[in-house]
Amino acid sequence: MKNKKMPDFKHLLKDSRDLAQSTLLEELSPTSRLRQVIEYHYSASGSEARGSLCISASLALGLNSKVAIYLSAAVETLHNASLIQDDFQDQDEFRRGQLSVWKKFGSDIAINTTDLLIANAFALAASAAPNSANNLISTMKRAIAVTLQGQTNDLNIDQNLSIDDAILIAKEKSGPFFSLSLELPLVVAGQGEFLDVARQAGASFGIGYQIFDDLHDFDQDKNNGKLSNLSVLSDRTSTKETAEDLALYFLNDAATNAAALPNGCGSLLREKCSKLLSELNREAA
């Protein structure tokens, strides 16, 4: 059964990626510089974790393939916007094995591209289910506002950053787009009463994943001078075991909340939690 389902799922993910790219190019003239940037950025693909979560949740909730593809494209488009912007703000020169957009085309064009991606994400979400468009749009706006608040607070951290502050920043920066992958299908399926649970699941996964990632890349990040807030804290004030405890706590919380979502629509997120948890146990052993 699993083998039979997988190609279908991958097919939807590819359709979703193609849709995101074609709608981004819709209004652009053939010689537009922006068109070149979009084509360049989309020539290399990422993990599409958020898109996968969204398609999986959509299908579990009984939404049709078209809705699943549009919602997934919306979430992945927002994620791509955040990557292009983060790379510029962090001055990271590479993304997916090629030069990052700001490094290749300049900062101004990177910023303009980000704007276009954000606008397109809204258009994709609204087209997914016109009858739910207003709710989809306000759900998406909320996720963007929280993410931006986390990003902005991250730019203004001071020396006395507490572990709680660092967790809040990780939650706000990384959680909302994971949550959104579940929230958008829930909105279309008329299951709005589960939005808070989806937000909790996404927030805890965002924190847990961030700590996991930091632990994984700790030595490399430290050499590059790119330690995250949470890593700096565990380097300064805690043992590695404390960071692992935190990761375990949040990944377990994410899994519990994902399991509480209707129709098993959080099952892929639970699987992701289990995978990270088992890797943590292996590394800790």
Next chain:
Amino acid sequence: MKNKKMPDFKHLLKDSRDLAQSTLLEELSPTSRLRQVIEYHYSASGSEARGSLCISASLALGLNSKVAIYLSAAVETLHNASLIQDDFQDQDEFRRGQLSVWKKFGSDIAINTTDLLIANAFALAASAAPNSANNLISTMKRAIAVTLQGQTNDLNIDQNLSIDDAILIAKEKSGPFFSLSLELPLVVAGQGEFLDVARQAGASFGIGYQIFDDLHDFDQDKNNGKLSNLSVLSDRTSTKETAEDLALYFLNDAATNAAALPNGCGSLLREKCSKLLSELNREAA
């Protein structure tokens, strides 16, 4: 009659500005740095030309005050996003008599603020008329894409820029948000067949207004080294009279198209054209 109507109109414009600000702050925590930026930027107001056009068109088309306020807030929010971003990209240090956002809070925060404004503009438009949300969102996305294309091409101009290229850039950079002020009310009023006329009116007004503005500020801009593309061209290859001829042509075209819109919903744009045309004639005389 006119005196009786004016305070009401101004009242709607103020409600629209308050709505834009309160919805921008909706998800932000009391101590959020982004909140400070929003409050700072909105402490000084601009001309609200696009918001006025939008309210005027909405009322002419028989839409209620609430719809008018939401649509106007959406268009003005997009305009404010473009100002904050332009100031950063052009390294302009002042806006509305105070330091520009990037100068006061830094570039990264200015970029994050722009993202939040764009997201909020979509949320405002969708809330204006949930039944038309999908059409409103796609109309707005189109306007943003064209504006960004113009902005991006403007960043990449070469020495051999022709007058046609310069006009196209002015059209794409300045036209779409003027058009959008008319397009959104037309969408809600079910008058989608007039969108092309509204776009033509906005595009020609954008070009005409840009040339008018350039002519007006020519000496000052030249001293600052901030001549626009159209001004550089008229300085290099044409006489001032040619630039005036172009402005007359486009402002007349804008007025003609505005007059062709239903229910006199383009009458405020026509008034603006007439005002600029009479000033041009006075200056030319």
